[in-house]
Amino acid sequence: MNDFTAISRLFEPLVLPNGQIIPNRIAKAAMEENMADQRHLPGAELLHLYDAWARGGTGLLLTGNVMVAADAVTGPGGVILDSQQPLGPFRKWAEAGKSAGGRIWMQINHPGRQVFAANNPEAIAPSAISMEMGGFSKMFATPRAMGETDIARVIEQFAATSKLAESAGFDGVQIHAAHGYLLSQFLSPITNRRTDQWGGPLENRARILFEIVKAIRALVSPGFALGVKLNSADFQKGGFEPEDALGVVRLLNDLPVDLVEISGGSYESPAMHGAPQKASTRAREAYFIDFARDIQSVATMPIMVTGGIRRRAVAIEALEAEDGRAGVEMIGIAQALAFAPDLPNRWRQEEFAVTLPEIKLKKQGLASLARMGVTKFQLRRMGRGKRPKSEVSPLWALICQQLLTARRNRQYQAWRGARKA
Ligand SMILES: Cc1cc2nc3c(=O)[nH]c(=O)nc-3n(C[C@H](O)[C@H](O)[C@H](O)COP(=O)(O)O)c2cc1C
Numbered sequence: 001m002n003d004f005t006a007i008s009r010l011f012e013p014l015v016l017p018n019g020q021i022i023p024n025r026i027a028k029a030a031m032e033e034n035m036a037d038q039r040h041l042p043g044a045e046l047l048h049l050y051d052a053w054a055r056g057g058t059g060l061l062l063t064g065n066v067m068v069a070a071d072a073v074t075g076p077g078g079v080i081l082d083s084q085q086p087l088g089p090f091r092k093w094a095e096a097g098k099s100a101g102g103r104i105w106m107q108i109n110h111p112g113r114q115v116f117a118a119n120n121p122e123a124i125a126p127s128a129i130s131m132e133m134g135g136f137s138k139m140f141a142t143p144r145a146m147g148e149t150d151i152a153r154v155i156e157q158f159a160a161t162s163k164l165a166e167s168a169g170f171d172g173v174q175i176h177a178a179h180g181y182l183l184s185q186f187l188s189p190i191t192n193r194r195t196d197q198w199g200g201p202l203e204n205r206a207r208i209l210f211e212i213v214k215a216i217r218a219l220v221s222p223g224f225a226l227g228v229k230l231n232s233a234d235f236q237k238g239g240f241e242p243e244d245a246l247g248v249v250r251l252l253n254d255l256p257v258d259l260v261e262i263s264g265g266s267y268e269s270p271a272m273h274g275a276p277q278k279a280s281t282r283a284r285e286a287y288f289i290d291f292a293r294d295i296q297s298v299a300t301m302p303i304m305v306t307g308g309i310r311r312r313a314v315a316i317e318a319l320e321a322e323d324g325r326a327g328v329e330m331i332g333i334a335q336a337l338a339f340a341p342d343l344p345n346r347w348r349q350e351e352f353a354v355t356l357p358e359i360k361l362k363k364q365g366l367a368s369l370a371r372m373g374v375t376k377f378q379l380r381r382m383g384r385g386k387r388p389k390s391e392v393s394p395l396w397a398l399i400c401q402q403l404l405t406a407r408r409n410r411q412y413q414a415w416r417g418a419r420k421a
Contacts, residue, residue, distance in 0.1 A: 006316045058102055126146060126185050172227060179272060262292040373394065
């Protein structure tokens with residue numbers, strides 16, 4: 001394949017199983033912005049940010065995770081969409097995301113046990129197993145095992161939020177079933193020790209995800225797209241393995257799912273932010289591409305791979321077949337688009353590599369927080385209508401993020417208190 005054909009492939013439209021057309025193969029992967037207004041609604045800052053991304057030429061914008069339940073949040077200042085929230089602000093958000101002809105899907109999530117005790121002291125999870133993060137463990141709530149009523153409520157919450165997203169003008173939703181949040185807790189044998197129909201063999205551990213897919217489809221129109229973000233593995237001994245990911249996708253083949261995004265890891269094992277140094281160069285650049293190719297080979301829906309893509313050549317390679325295995329159909333980019341929101345437009349013209357700030361902190365948990373901090377620093381700049389800054393001190397970004405987190409946590413408590421009253 002010559003260079004021109006290979007580059008064109010990146011900018012070819014993708015027709016999804018439900019007929020929805022994504023104008024090119026580049027998606028902005030979900031990044032939790034923590035930039036909602038004080039009522040946990042999308043406000044002016046998020047509109048600026050999504051407008052910048054839309055103008056940058058991305059074919060599909062996946063929002064940062066939006067909470068389906070007001071009493072379970074992944075972090076401070078996040079967007080919450082349930083029946084008590086007004087739809088007007090969401091309509092504007094969808095419009096901003098579609099302003100340049102691309103698509104916008106809302107990523108929807110429930111954190112399960114992966115919540116900070118400061119925000120949600122009463123956490124739910126498939127089994128009553130606490131987070132294991134060494135010195136950081138105490139920051140997380142101890143969960144209680146979910147009963148049938150809790151499970152039914154969560155399925156209903158995902159479906160209700162999806163219907164509201166459709167009413168607000170979003171083109172689809174992506175169910176977050178990766179990164180150690182509730183649905184990924186159900187999928188992993190480490191966190192799911194249930195012996196009922198929701199635990200044990202893979203079909204049972206994945207049942208809640210399948211029930212959510214069916215419940216959403218029953219409420220939304222056929223043209224509304226439905227995606228799933230799935231771990232290739234959680235990279236923990238005895239956890240969710242690559243064979244499990246293949247098994248889940250084989251089962252999803254029988255359901256009306258339009259796109260599966262492959263990632264990996266969790267807070268306990270943050271593989272989504274990079275392969276080990278000793279991995280091959282290729283694995284260090286597009287961490288999950290080998291898994292994603294294996295999954296594309298068994299999947300009937302298009303597969304998208306996310307993690308580590310900063311160069312056009314790497315994005316193009318991921319789309320190409322290799323050694324008899326199909327390439328993926330879409331590539332997902334998170335951090336590089338926080339530093340260069342117009343990356344797709346630049347890639348139409350020339351190769352351009354995004355360099356992220358080096359994080360030298362040795363403690364994995366702290367390094368992960370600093371990485372998120374420098375990225376969110378850029379998102380906030382774009383929210384104020386500014387360009388991202390090429391030089392950011394990870395330590396400075398970490399301190400800013402922690403101060404902001406403390407303030408937003410207090411606001412969340414006040415908002416929840418007022419809502420209950
Ligand atoms: C600041 C930040 C926030 C993130 N928030 C989310 C999120 O809300 N949902 C999600 O699925 N992934 C989230 N991720 C993970 C990204 O979607 C992506 O899987 C990961 O960053 C690897 O891709 P990249 O190397 O292109 O950044 C987040 C990543 C960062 C840096």
